[in-house]
Amino acid sequence: AQTVTQSQPEMSVQEAETVTLSCTYDTSENNYYLFWYKQPPSRQMILVIRQEAYKQQNATENRFSVNFQKAAKSFSLKISDSQLGDTAMYFCAFKNSGNTPLVFGKGTRLSVIA
């Protein structure tokens, strides 16, 4: 079974600074998909960014980018120019190429400090 590990339960960052959230996963599959979801205090789950394992180029969405290292099974999220609205729980998630549900890590609570 696939597992997803987020080793940082909590992190904090100053407003306008850059922060990196770590995620590692374990799988024997070659083709799969990786996601980062954000959960602000409103409790709503919001997709931040996703990556296809067969693509070597790292995904980027505005201030959010990933560092995908397939051999190391690592999928970190970088948030640039952090804003107060980035304060949230961040979940890393894994999905096989088939019709399987997401497998989530335990989350990292990020606080952006003014």
Next chain:
Amino acid sequence: IAGITQAPTSQILAAGRRMTLRCTQDMRHNAMYWYRQDLGLGLRLIHYSNTAGTTGKGEVPDGYSVSRANTDDFPLTLASAVPSQTSVYFCASSRLGGYNEQFFGPGTRLTVL
């Protein structure tokens, strides 16, 4: 507004009572899911359904049942609630296929006393 609705928003329930959490989506997604979220444990899959008429067990299915009579609805039933089922429950849906985003409902906060 397209999306996923869940009901109730929150509920306090006596142990031993039966409870059904409702979930409806209007995006015509084939796949639907139920997760529970507990502090320090992230989201764990309870049950899922890839199409109407079929269901599958997730990581923590014991004490829960689901049905998928049509595409839009995916209710989750606790036959006899226990305090360890106190949690926030999220329903989600997606198109089939690995790259497709899972969309989540707003969640139901359930407290079993």
